[in-house]
Amino acid sequence: MSFAEFRTQYLVRFWSPIPALLALGVASAYYFAITGTFWAVTGEFTRWGGHIAALLGFSPQQWSYFQLIGLNGSPLERIDGVMIIGMFAGALCAALWASNVQLRWPTSKRRLAQGLIGGIIAGFGARLAMGCNLAAFFTGIPMFSLHAWAFMLTTVIGAWIGVKLCLLPFLRTPLRLDTAPSSLFADTAKLARRARLQNRLGLLVAVLVLGFAVWRFEASLVLGLAVLFGIFFGAVIERGQICFTSAARDLWTTGRTRIAYGILLGMVVACLGTFGAIALGATPKIFWMGPNAALGGLLFGIGIVLAGGCETGWMYRAMEGQVHFWVVGIGNIIGGTLVAIFWDELGGALALPYPKINLLEYLGAGTGLLLSLAGLMLAMLLVYLNARRFAVREGLARWMINRICHWIYGGNIARTTLLPPLKPWLT
């Protein structure tokens, strides 16, 4: 395989989301076993909000929320901090090597305001529940913390409310329709120049972030490894276009299944990995099963749909140059920081009086694991049944061939190359 073929196959062409999510599930379990913490981002973003508050003259170190999650040192000295820097760099590198970085401005100021408000609501909901689509969902369920189940369920319900809001006439984005084929792709020489430049910039980012990792390895093994894990997480979510918002929202709009299946399967493999790590002595992160988890999930679901992206989604899209998602990210930090400011009232009423339920202790290790896996399987069944609401009716033979082709070829080739000759027998 020549480098050009390798580049087209792996660096430009997007990766199938299901294997990408399986890889993320495995890596997140290793990350937990090695660092002792789970793959998470919003807690660190809230700490960034705390640092900004300190610069403005406040004393966030004394806020009870930061006494809870810690605000020691700088992002460069924290596992979450260096991992996030690795994630941004990994996503940027992946996007540059795919020639997919360009400043993309929002279509309207209204969309931008929607991104900010959605980002604030999502950030607030996430920190209220002590996690986002990672710590209270993708890496929260594999901690066997009951609160993550409440968060996942209510996120999906919140996404339904978000969809209803986004479908209001004044929030719809107009599409440009034309009858002639697009002329946007005429200048191939310009595209080739762009690709060459972005390749070089990608190489530069890779060298810089690897240098950063070496520098962090000098501080400690765990910090250095956290940077490498971050690079992997960031690159894979960009290459697979892993969008949790799409998974939750599209259950209500088109019945899409692929990313939802991928997320659930990723959590299955993550559960097996974290179960092993916990059996060997790692301490899982368990949070309060209070109204904060359910309310947080609901707000998070509404917020991510309004904003168009969740925590991981805005991170890789921001690196692709989508300006809208820079604003969503700022919104997330504001929302998380608001929870930190009002934690005495919020936590005192909605979280702290309630128990932290570790399913492995509450039900016994074996039952806790098996019920978690059964719950994920049930969720997959519900995703499948939900998709049937949106399916068009087709003959049994055609449906079976479509399904078989889809599984073998993963999509488009199947219908275009195999189905036309078979059509006379299928209708």
Place this chain on the structure above:
Amino acid sequence: MTAGQMLEVITDCAQSVNGIPEDARAKGYDCLAVEQHGPLFRFLIRVPG
């Protein structure tokens, strides 16, 4: 649109490579092409005959 007609969809968000082909197939249309041109993405969808 009528049978055999073609729809060209252009987006500037890469996530559409996961969504648009899956939606087109689910609704019974043929997704003939998924192309990336730098930061733009092009899909060709045909109404089946």
